[in-house]
Amino acid sequence: FSGWRITVKRIAVLGMPNTGKSTFFNRFTGATASIGNWAGITVDLMMANLTLAGIPTEVIDLPGIYDLRGFSQDEIVVQTFLESTPLHLVIIILNTAQLDRQLSLALQIKHLQLPAVLLLNMADEAPKFGVKVEADKIAQHLQMPVIPMSAKYGGGYEAAVEAITHALQHQEQPICVPDLTDRLLSNTQLTSELDTILYAAVHIADQQQDALTTRLDRVLLHPVLGLPLFFAAMYLMFQVVYALGAPLQELLGSGLDWFKTVALEPALANLPPFLKGFLIDGLYDGIGTVAAFIPVILLFFFCMAIVEDSGYLARSAFLMDALMERLGLDGRSFVMSLMGFGCNVPAIMGTRVMRSPGLRMLSMLVIPFSLCSARLNVFIFMTTALFTPQVAPLVLFSLYLFSFAAALITALLFKGRFPNKDPLILELPPYRFPTTKQILIRSWSEVKHFLRWSNRFIIAGVVIVWLLNNLPPGVPPASAQTFSGMLGEAMQPVLAPLGITSQLAIALIFGFIAKEIVLGGLAVIYGTSTDASLGSTIAHQIDWVQAYSFMLFTLLYVPCLSTVAVLKSESKSAKFAAFAVAWSIALAWTTSFLFYQGARLLGL
Template sequence: MSPATASDPASESAPARLETEGRPADGRQRVALLGMPNTGKSTFFTRLTGAHAQIGNWPGLTVDLMQAQLELGGQPALVVDLPGLYDLRGYSEDELLVRGFLESTRLDLVLVILNASQIDRQLQLVLQARSLGLPVLVLLNMADEARRFGLTIDHGALSRELGLPVLPISAKYGTGCAEARAAIEARLSCDTPPGRCLDPARFLLDDLALDAALAPLLAAAVRLPERLKDRTTRRLDAVLLQPLLGLPLFFLAMFLMFQGIYALGVPLQLGLAHGLERVGTELIRPLLAGLPPFLGGFLMDGLYQGIGTVAAFLPVIFLFFLAMGLVEDSGYLSRAAFLMDGLMERLGLDGRSFVLSLMGFGCNVPALLGTRVMRSSGLRLLSMLVIPFSLCSARLNVFLFMSAALFAPRQGATVIFSLYLLSFVAMIVTAALFKGSFSSDEPLVLELPPYRFPTFRQMLNRAWCEVRHFWFWSRRFIILGVVAIWLMNNLPMGVAPASAGTLSGMLGQALQPLLAPIGINPKLTVALLFGFIAKEIVLGGLAVIYTQADPLRLGQALAQDLDWAQAYSFMIFTLLYTPCLSTVAVMRSESKNGRFTAFAVLWSLLLAWVSSFVFYQAVLWFRG
């Protein structure tokens, strides 16, 4: 398999524009993956192309066009992973996106991915694609799961009845994927012109005709048991979906997850930090000794220390995504959405909003993009308003460091967990206050897939790709931020670094009337200001401001400068204040409303200041 390249909104580079006019000049053939949510479509895309697609066992995860280039049968091909949808005639944004793609793109092959265990509901999409005249190859994914549940599918009979090739596969384990690839290459090797772009009028399909065609298909090829033999899912759901115990068990599971990440990740983080410190002291600093002091200080105390401090936390981020990948891919997040839907409905949201907020724990950007699965404009805007309060991985860096530096080991995980709870409180308060301004009557349609435990390889690949994305995406902002902070700490020349006479000192002092009441000193102020570009800069900025790259020494410097109340107030403000620049840009693009985006930014600033003020002043009052 040749190396594949992929692009998506949250990938390492900006998404490439899909080519839609005729055959590409380089002769590439076009293959599109089409399927309902939760069919394993993105898993197959990843296995086929070798490119990274986000995989999660809950409906509606794939929300944008992702593409990968590879060779199929010795010929270059462009494979496109389309958003999951239930109906080619629907009107949600993702359904309109797929229709627009089919209307403007000439395709050589459409791979319709079906969840074999739900074939009675999913064949309708195949019939729609066939009626539209698309060149279709049907892949029955999760065929192993269907057999385990007691379903019998005669794929040969199904192929004859449909008049289309049908192949059983398991994208998760790779079973049948080699045969599927061979079938794809065989179809593409046929000397046929690319399919035509679809006329919008063709989407006016005859429901009665489609329904009439479905029954004979099921009768000829499918044997459904009276009750699916999925005892594991039924037994787990009897406990995990219990009305009184479900939510407490979910939050207990999250708390234990954070405890485990903290216990394993902090020693790894400290070990990597010590190694980076030794490299800087024993190798880099001697190499820079001959440079002018200003330039040497910039490279060592600014650039290296800032980037190295952030890099030291990559093991913790890896463990976080490893654990979250297990929670997402197992199907537990769909249950969390179901459990939270009643509360979310009272707040003008629904269970999908809750799941997208959980996705925001990794990064707010793809979570905002996920709102495309919502048809109601009001529901989308209210969800976009609350999602940026999710404690993303960039903020997690800051909180892990400060909790380890300023709190006892047993308190650290509790501090982190409290911040996650606070993020939920911020979402609930925001939704309760503004639900009247963003009304919605869209009903929630949510499938509860069977529990599927991902393979260890899937988990490692997921965690590695997320960490790689985090580092690749953030490092440009980190470099920009730490360079700017170092310059502000050292200009004008001739003034003591980071003193009141520097640019950063003057700026911090100017903002003290606003930030002193919440316990934030001038040095923390500078880090917060640059954190607007990207929250990753906050930690690197602190390393530059305090001229300490070793997290242990930086923590000691902060402990001498701050007490626990100031540190926690700073973390509250960092959690809630203005989203990073990329989040704001995506919010503006997705909402198509500049006034809404400005309101979201100002509201987050106000809520952050009020929350920190209430906490810090309450601590001062209790101290007497």
């Protein structure tokens, strides 16, 4: 069989932002997507391998772009990919209700003579906006298959897959387009051909509106009520996450403790004490403390998926744009900061859509102050341990407000250093309620991301913390004579004015690697087996003022190692990454100092 060669065909998925491209990609590829590196391209792209009618196929999801002539980072990535990567097929995804603004992208692909299939997504929504499309006439003009469909609900999906498979079977040789921009039509030619197609095949009623969207926008985009309603919605979301997540977290923690008592301790009873302590008190307890937060993460991203996919997140960018403009930012920066609530890393990478270097740099400086899911774990634990169920959601919400405040202060102070002249172009999609399947897929994807990072960082961090807490041999664990005790005491001149103890200092130091390590580190440092006993132990050693000061410092100080790495790679400047780290430490120390010392002066 050595002479046999299996040919893998390659498909690229291309479309404008907010056209449902990722929804189609997820439906088309299932759960097989992963990150791939591509020669000559500065970013990683989503890719998946599947089989279509017996043909091994590689599918690549390209960044959303508006124009192949553009100069944004994402547009350059797509240009470079098409120039350097041979393709058997391009799948173009457009919004059926917005063909007057989007069909130009399909025209550009046509004139590059790339084999393509055009999918008119959200075809079920077009009639709400008075849009009627004759797909067969568009297909005649573009000389490619054109299939109306709904990636969200699956209408027309089978016909789309059939068209894609048929086109792939008949395209034997891959094609790439060197000197892509030189081969594109001029704007005048493109506009003329676009007008011809629109006149013949796209019919738009004079009054095009979605009644529900119009009614909701009158309230949710109100110049006075809009922002208070948005923050009220966020607060309600935190209440739901806390009310449902805390009992589930406690249940999972109890289950892990039961397994340890019933199965793990008897199985390891005959091991040497040092090894037994390492496996149970170090590795298992540390990882178990973090694993107990999986229900909370799932609920948080379940709610965030509803907010984002419903179209409300885009409206928050619109509401905040006027304020952000005064800070040297715009609504896109606000959206990226909201994305940072999940993870700072993809939010920083998302700034590539900004053409202005100043806007990108300033946005990257403020995004690390977004309260990411890893910090959320720490805060939910601390609020549960030291505050009543009535007060805990308010405390958690206040930390989100501090997160926003830190970003705003940073932007105000440094907007002169990073000037921005890039105008904001923002389309507000109609309100849509995402399907349960979409929400669950998004939520589970974030949980998998959390578990992936856990495997990479948390285990190593917990092991190191346990070793520091139990070495050198012959000294009491977690005492001042251990390496961790020495390290904590060395940090006390800096952290004692903030009310942060030597034990908490150790967790902060290792939190620089990944904030997920903080909880596992605390479990090892305090030598407790369950989330409940850890909370009780900490509550007996520090008061709520110290806990809140610790949470403020955790919120604002150095972002995790992966965030620092992506800051350096995206800014292409080690100096900028170092500046971002130094500023976050300075702001964290100052904020915690003012809070702690002010609270003590007031007798709290």
